[in-house]
Amino acid sequence: MSMDRREFLKIAGISSILGLGASIASATDPIWQRSLTPPQVGPNKEALTAQHWAMVIDMSMFKTEEDFQKTISACHTIHNVPDFKNPDGSVDIKDQIKWIWKETYEHSFPDQENPYMEERLKEMPFLVLCNHCERPACVRVCPTKATFKRPDGIVMMDMHRCIGCRFCMAACPYGARSFNWRDPRPFIKDENKEYPTRTKGVVEKCTFCTERLAVGKIPACVEAAPKGGMFFGDLSDKNSEVRKLVETRYTIRRKSELGTGPSVYYLIGGNDHA
Amino acid sequence: MKIYNGGPIIFGLVVFLGLATFPFYYNIGKANPKPEPKTDTPAIQEWEKQYGKKECVESKAYMRAEHMQLLNNWRDSVVRDGNRQYISNTSGKSFNMSLQNDCMHCHSNKKKFCDECHNYMAVKPYCWDCHIQPQEKEETKS
Numbered sequence: 394m395s396m397d398r399r400e401f402l403k404i405a406g407i408s409s410i411l412g413l414g415a416s417i418a419s420a421t422d423p424i425w426q427r428s429l430t431p432p433q434v435g436p437n438k439e440a441l442t443a444q445h446w447a448m449v450i451d452m453s454m455f456k457t458e459e460d461f462q463k464t465i466s467a468c469h470t471i472h473n474v475p476d477f478k479n480p481d482g483s484v485d486i487k488d489q490i491k492w493i494w495k496e497t498y499e500h501s502f503p504d505q506e507n508p509y510m511e512e513r514l515k516e517m518p519f520l521v522l523c524n525h526c527e528r529p530a531c532v533r534v535c536p537t538k539a540t541f542k543r544p545d546g547i548v549m550m551d552m553h554r555c556i557g558c559r560f561c562m563a564a565c566p567y568g569a570r571s572f573n574w575r576d577p578r579p580f581i582k583d584e585n586k587e588y589p590t591r592t593k594g595v596v597e598k599c600t601f602c603t604e605r606l607a608v609g610k611i612p613a614c615v616e617a618a619p620k621g622g623m624f625f626g627d628l629s630d631k632n633s634e635v636r637k638l639v640e641t642r643y644t645i646r647r648k649s650e651l652g653t654g655p656s657v658y659y660l661i662g663g664n665d666h667a
Numbered sequence: 668m669k670i671y672n673g674g675p676i677i678f679g680l681v682v683f684l685g686l687a688t689f690p691f692y693y694n695i696g697k698a699n700p701k702p703e704p705k706t707d708t709p710a711i712q713e714w715e716k717q718y719g720k721k722e723c724v725e726s727k728a729y730m731r732a733e734h735m736q737l738l739n740n741w742r743d744s745v746v747r748d749g750n751r752q753y754i755s756n757t758s759g760k761s762f763n764m765s766l767q768n769d770c771m772h773c774h775s776n777k778k779k780f781c782d783e784c785h786n787y788m789a790v791k792p793y794c795w796d797c798h799i800q801p802q803e804k805e806e807t808k809s
Contacts, residue, residue, distance in 0.1 A: 429740045434750040434764070543749065551746045552797060584799055587768055592796040607751055 439609035443627035445527075445546040446601055448615070449638045450520055451660040454622035461495050461520060467617030468493045468599070473590040475580035490571040492599040493522040493614055501647055514661060520623075522614070523548060523569040523599040524647060527654030531561035531570065540596075546628075546656060547601045557594040566648050567655075570598045601625075628656065702787040705779040710772055723773075725757045735792075738766065767798045775801040 396404075436442070455461055468474070469492060477488040499506050501519040529548045531540050539554035540561055562570045576593045584590065588604065591597050602612035610616070615623040626633035635658075638644070644658040670676060706721060715721050723730050725737070741764040744750045753762045763769045774780045777800050785792065 429744045429750070429753070431750070433754050433756075434744050434748070435752050436749055437751050437763075440749075440751075541747070545749075549746070553742060553746070586799055589767060589797040589799060592793075603749070607749065 437607050437609070441606045441609055441611070443545050444629035445627060445656065446525065446606075447546070447626065447628035447635050447639075447656040447658065448522075448525075448601075448612075449624040449635045449644065449658045449660060450618075451622055451624075452517055452519055453660070453662065454619045455518070455520060456619070460619045460622070461518065464520065464614050464618045464623070465493055465495070467613045470583060471585050471588060471613050473577075473581050473585055473588055474597075475577035475590075476582065477575065477577075477580050488574050490573065490577065490597065492571075492597070493520065495519070496521045502645065504648055504650055505645065517661070519659065520614075521567065521569070521647070522657065523601075524567055524653070524655030524657045525599075525601055526656065528652060530564040530566065530651075530653055534560040534564040536560065543603075547603060548598075549600055549603060550597060552589075552591060552595050552597070555595040557596065559596060561596055566651050566653065570596050572596050699787065702784045704781075704783045705776055706774070708773060708775045710775060714773065722758055724753065724755050724762050729757070738770075741766075766794060771801045776803065777801060778803055 455464075469476075472492060474490050474492055477490065478484055495518050498515055498517050498519060501521055525546060525548045527546070529540075529542060532542050532548060535541075536558060537554045537556055539551045539556070541549055541551070543549050557572065559572055562568075562572060573591050573593050573595055577591055581590060602610070602614075605612060611625050615625045624635050624638060626635040628636055628639070630636060638660070639658055642660055643662060644660055646655040646658055649655060711721060725733075730737070741753065744753070745764050751764050753764045754760070755762060771777065777795075781792075
């Protein structure tokens with residue numbers, strides 16, 4: 394088919410008009426206007442809010458194994474965290490899912506390990522969890538924005554978007570993320586019917602109990618910890634308990650030299666020490 | 668026009684057509700019953716007593732056509748924006764956006780509510796891979 398210049402310009406003109414018309418029509422199509430915005434949606438009235446949620450953990454208050462187990466299981470039961478055990482009772486490290494767990498000093502603070510140091514500290518077990526970093530490495534690497542930083546400082550997971558690539562696990566310097574290699578459902582002893590489980594193929598971690606903050610409760614671990622063991626609050630609020638603790642006592646953070654800005658602070662001295 | 672090996676070819680075609688259209692012959696006259704989702708759970712009856720009528724978050728027609736879109740929007744709103752309260756366009760009532768705790772609180776009959784249509788339409792939403800479905804008693808077929 395041959396076409397002269399005039400014919401070509403006519404067709405080009407008509408097509409562009411049609412194209413513009415279509416784009417206007419699709420812009421007014423309700424399907425693009427459906428995402429929910431205030432005032433139709435809003436947070437719960439009783440929700441706890443902050444600029445920068447942070448946690449202070451006083452390790453000297455965790456005296457017995459039971460103190461640790463109580464705190465850990467408070468978290469793991471309400472969040473339906475599976476306990477993978479093989480039929481013979483052994484556990485494959487690879488399968489293990491943990492939101493909050495017990496770790497040795499040298500694994501928690503590899504940067505602070507001196508050849509000779511206070512025996513008490515060297516032997517001290519630590520309670521570790523996601524640090525909800527100010528500059529989270531996991532969020533930078535996530536290709537689907539399944540993990541993201543909320544305005545209140547919490548590093549949150551959107552399980553619906555996670556494709557299980559595990560970049561975040563490689564990026565996280567704290568090992569705070571676990572991958573579901575197997576279907577977790579059969580390994581959850583008592584399901585909390587008010588919280589979802591996860592499925593095979595997604596990464597999960599501590600969320601600072603966003604679902605509890607939304608109804609005005611503090612995180613489950615803080616509630617279950619021995620008295621004075623864990624504190625939770627708004628670090629940007631000058632009058633908050635956590636801010637005062639951080640300002641008046643000597644605290645350490647895990648691998649802060651990496652520049653991630655962890656929001657979990659550890660008190661190691663006990664009252665008489667600091 | 669002459670077809671080489673016409674006999675076997677035509678025989679093959681007839682067999683193929685017979686197999687390909689077999690599902691249609693097989694199901695002729697056996698119309699699948701129309702799905703009839705049930706909304707007669709205790710929680711809904713309770714609601715009806717209290718407010719005088721059955722009502723969902725939005726109108727029945729809207730829910731029927733758009734519930735997937737609504738659920739997607741709820742999901743994004745809750746998980747990503749932390750907004751958990753939804754104000755209905757229809758009734759102005761406020762709802763807690765939660766599939767597991769709110770939708771299924773009323774619609775505790777997943778089998779007769781969700782699955783009824785989803786099975787008919789052969790759609791398999793993966794909600795229940797993670798979200799825990801309400802426990803239902805095994806219904807005895809009469």
